[in-house]
């Protein structure tokens with residue numbers, strides 16, 4: 396990207412708030428400078444915190460299962476009736492060949508109709524002989540239920556202690572969430588046994604004696620190696636967030652080793668909202684002759700998420716702007732993403748000292764502590780969560796109405812380029828299954844601004860510019876969107 400964007404390109408894609416009152420005033424800002432041909436060429440301040448970056452490894456210790464969530468109800472009949480929506484389907488769950496007991500579970504969760512990915516994938520997934528699948532669908536569109544229904548449909552219920560299906564996820568929180576979804580969808584399935592396999596859940600020397608194992612790759616690999624988990628009769632292996640699982644150095648290697656310990660005939664399912672090209676090639680080797688459901692690059696974002704960016708005058712100003720947004724963040728629930736554990740702790744401590752109620756989760760916390768904090772957040776007792784990439788993927792908390800990228804997601808330790816996949820997954824923590832949400836990405840120098848522009852360009856996103864010089868109007872715009880997202884919703888606490 397050049398410093399001066401040609402007209403008709405990205406600079407144009409970035410739109411001002413729709414309300415005339417909310418239009419950002421002309422000010423000397425990074426966005427203005429980069430977008431304007433006469434813009435200055437200041438060096439970015441480049442505050443790169445290199446240590447303790449989360450999102451790659453496996454957390455350790457503890458256990459816990461979420462069971463409550465403060466929910467937002469939406470009129471799904473309206474949303475699922477829109478043909479262009481990823482939630483639209485022509486079929487009913489009954490038409491997809493799903494067993495009665497599973498259907499009962501789906502209906503008790505208030506799933507009335509399948510989403511597009513469920514409707515498209517399930518007939519292929521349930522067909523005999525079993526065929527591999529690589530499936531892509533936007534964040535929050537119901538991929539979990541698609542593979543959970545498949546797993547529940549393929550089990551031999553006369554062997555309750557024999558591991559038959561394995562589901563792997565990149566974080567303990569996501570693995571435990573999937574386990575929870577499986578227990579809910581499978582609540583009427585007689586004899587179903589599920590065991591989590593994340594650090595702290597399986598005692599040393601104890602055997603895993605359940606039909607379905609849901610875990611993180613390192614723990615599962617260790618359990619198989621130590622012969623605590625018998626993989627000899629596994630029929631199905633599913634990787635959620637598959638691009639992340641196959642791409643990352645550590646996890647990719649672990650997933651491959653786990654696969655090599657499975658029977659050759661195993662059905663392999665790979666699910667994610669993103670499959671960058673390089674990873675897709677590897678995915679095709681990992682899951683050979685797979686049926687594929689793919690999205691085009693410009694179909695990846697969910698229209699319900701209003702994406703904005705805040706033009707911060709300096710690195711240091713970001714904190715004050717964040718603190719200023721606090722009132723908006725507590726209208727629903729919010730997640731603030733930062734790059735490092737240190738930043739998460741520092742901001743949390745500062746916000747708390749300033750009288751704000753926030754919680755933080757990152758890889759330095761013990762597993763059990765992480766479970767407890769996430770549970771506080773799910774239940775709505777804590778409204779603002781500060782975290783790293785460790786929770787960027789998969790976490791489903793329907794009440795999240797705002798996501799803040801305090802740090803723009805960047806690739807690698809050198810922060811040299813934007814990480815568009817992580818951006819999509821992070822903002823996808825809001826706008827779940829037809830709900831509306833807001834994302835605000837903070838830019839504070841040329842480097843971060845250009846990184847965000849490259850993401851906007853890649854996914855054809857119309858980013859709305861917010862300006863801290865016009866604070867009242869900014870608040871007005873964001874509030875209006877969050878409020879309108881709540882207009883058709885009904886918050887309830889369970």
Ligand SMILES: Nc1ncnc2c1ncn2[C@@H]1O[C@H](COP(=O)(O)OP(=O)(O)OP(=O)(O)O)[C@@H](O)[C@H]1O
Nearest residue numbers: 506508509510534535536537538539668789791828
């Ligand atoms: N058919 C359905 N009807 C109503 N709600 C559904 C249906 N399928 C899934 N949901 C709900 O939609 C939400 C998002 O589903 P899920 O977590 O599976 O999304 P996902 O596609 O895996 O997203 P991500 O890519 O972020 O992991 C969940 O709260 C789930 O309960």
